[in-house]
Amino acid sequence: MIELAGLRKEFAGTVALDGIDLSVPAGQIHGIVGRSGAGKSTLIRCLTGLERPSSGSAVIDGIDITAQRGAALRRARRSIGMVFQHANLLDSLTAAGNVAHPLKVAGVGRAERRRRAAELLDLVGLGDRADNHPAQLSGGQQQRVGIARALAAQPRILLCDEPTSALDSATTAQILSLIASLRESLGITVLIITHEMSVVREACDAVTLLADGRVASTGSLRRVLGEPGTALARDLLPLPEGREDSAAEVRASGRASVQVALAGTSVPELFALAETAGAPIAGVEAGTLETIDGLQVGRLRLLTDDAQALSGALRAAGIHVEEAA
Amino acid sequence: MNHPMWLDNPAITAELLPALGQTLLMTAFAALISVLLGLPLGIWLWATARGCLAPRPAVHRALSALVDLGRSIPFIILMIALIPFTRFMVGTALGWQAAVVPLSVGAIPFFARLVEAALRDVPHGKVEAVQMMGAANGQIIRQVMVPEALPGLISGATVTAVTLVSYTAMAGAVGGGGLGALAISYGYQRYQSDVMIACIALLVLVVVAIQFAGDRLARLADHRR
Ligand SMILES: Nc1ncnc2c1ncn2[C@@H]1O[C@H](COP(=O)(O)OP(=O)(O)OP(=O)(O)O)[C@@H](O)[C@H]1O
Ligand SMILES: [Mg+2]
Numbered sequence: 001m002i003e004l005a006g007l008r009k010e011f012a013g014t015v016a017l018d019g020i021d022l023s024v025p026a027g028q029i030h031g032i033v034g035r036s037g038a039g040k041s042t043l044i045r046c047l048t049g050l051e052r053p054s055s056g057s058a059v060i061d062g063i064d065i066t067a068q069r070g071a072a073l074r075r076a077r078r079s080i081g082m083v084f085q086h087a088n089l090l091d092s093l094t095a096a097g098n099v100a101h102p103l104k105v106a107g108v109g110r111a112e113r114r115r116r117a118a119e120l121l122d123l124v125g126l127g128d129r130a131d132n133h134p135a136q137l138s139g140g141q142q143q144r145v146g147i148a149r150a151l152a153a154q155p156r157i158l159l160c161d162e163p164t165s166a167l168d169s170a171t172t173a174q175i176l177s178l179i180a181s182l183r184e185s186l187g188i189t190v191l192i193i194t195h196e197m198s199v200v201r202e203a204c205d206a207v208t209l210l211a212d213g214r215v216a217s218t219g220s221l222r223r224v225l226g227e228p229g230t231a232l233a234r235d236l237l238p239l240p241e242g243r244e245d246s247a248a249e250v251r252a253s254g255r256a257s258v259q260v261a262l263a264g265t266s267v268p269e270l271f272a273l274a275e276t277a278g279a280p281i282a283g284v285e286a287g288t289l290e291t292i293d294g295l296q297v298g299r300l301r302l303l304t305d306d307a308q309a310l311s312g313a314l315r316a317a318g319i320h321v322e323e324a325a
Numbered sequence: 326m327n328h329p330m331w332l333d334n335p336a337i338t339a340e341l342l343p344a345l346g347q348t349l350l351m352t353a354f355a356a357l358i359s360v361l362l363g364l365p366l367g368i369w370l371w372a373t374a375r376g377c378l379a380p381r382p383a384v385h386r387a388l389s390a391l392v393d394l395g396r397s398i399p400f401i402i403l404m405i406a407l408i409p410f411t412r413f414m415v416g417t418a419l420g421w422q423a424a425v426v427p428l429s430v431g432a433i434p435f436f437a438r439l440v441e442a443a444l445r446d447v448p449h450g451k452v453e454a455v456q457m458m459g460a461a462n463g464q465i466i467r468q469v470m471v472p473e474a475l476p477g478l479i480s481g482a483t484v485t486a487v488t489l490v491s492y493t494a495m496a497g498a499v500g501g502g503g504l505g506a507l508a509i510s511y512g513y514q515r516y517q518s519d520v521m522i523a524c525i526a527l528l529v530l531v532v533v534a535i536q537f538a539g540d541r542l543a544r545l546a547d548h549r550r
Contacts, residue, residue: 153459
């Protein structure tokens, strides 16, 4: 359980966090998204004591991290696992040594450390790389070692700052399913910063959009996507890559298009609606469709002969029309 | 030439080896002391810097000034100024044992700066990663900083040792013994160029050997490749 209240952080001249209130229940995988400079990293760092907020509190399982110093802070940190964007492994240690490091710091004996490290490396699929130094591992493998290390001391909370942004999509999927399975088996709470909306769609239960150091919107994935008009919903489900600006192409070819965001309306229902209103849909130029938590959501660019009539009809039926041209 | 040359020259046959021994002993002891004292000083210098492990800007500035003072005093002057201290430490101001004192005092701040630079090269993210494990500063220094900076620390110690070799020659000029003293008293003052050449050749050999061994060790300690 993570609770941020009135969290504020100023650096000389800039306000990085401007009063953040946020609550993440135990066992949730919570995504943090937002533009570069929005304050995402600062927020996570305030939860670790690596950064001291100017005011406000960051409470993890009943302990206000911002109020801890010295030995108490070190103790509190042992229940938090942190995965960094660049794995930050120690080059002087092997993969197994890196994974076992938190246990060494905690005073766990050598035999137990070795056993746990082997176990965790197996968990992240690197059981055969125990004796390799980080320089002998690929970026994705290093990141997986970093995750294994973050889990070594059995934390209650896992904080991840862009854990997959340096990875290809296959490795990203691997790491996300690893995080999901950890939540299932260990019940840990996960806070994950990302700029990849696909990560949020695939891995998160809830998401928070930060803008200029404030919470611009937050809620379960289902709720956020259920309000198709918001910028966050639009970012989460964009049109397929390369088709975002295809409206101009459509126009050039002498046709008209209407872009809609769907939440809870199926495509057949959409076509039927248009048909009944006398403004039939001639086709779909581009689209994204997904079912998230039982909710059909998506974004479509529809082809039509009369954009005015179609958008009017759909609006009247409560469909969110984003552009018509 | 009016003196016996090369292998007929007693300055070479009888004195070259003992002089080499003195140079090696001076260098080894001074390097050892500089590493033993310069390492903690360098760590302290690094850790007290702004935004570092234990930021104490005032302490950092004071240490910094002290170290720079030590490095800026010309060695020959340091050696003379330290004579009373040397007498107090080793009972005499002559001989290679006495030379070790000013050599060490001169090299400690030099090595400390190299230590600080090597530690600064360790990415701060690694420190933070280990801080997140709940490690205390002492653990961070022992388990992260020293092992991660080891290649740089070994290179720094190598540079220090090489610098010390050339300083032993200066120490030799004022009673420290060693190859430098031999080169000056025979090669320079008595125009025996064979002695001069032999001494220089040996000094070059010593420097090359130290550099070779240092590079070798640094590479062994480097797991980044
Ligand atoms: N140590 C610092 N000193 C001064 N300003 C800082 C510092 N750290 C962050 N900032 C500022 O705070 C703001 C938020 O930074 P932060 O790193 O939290 O952004 P972010 O959302 O993580 O961005 P990105 O997606 O690029 O990682 C930025 O304007 C940044 O310049
Ligand atoms: Mg960031």
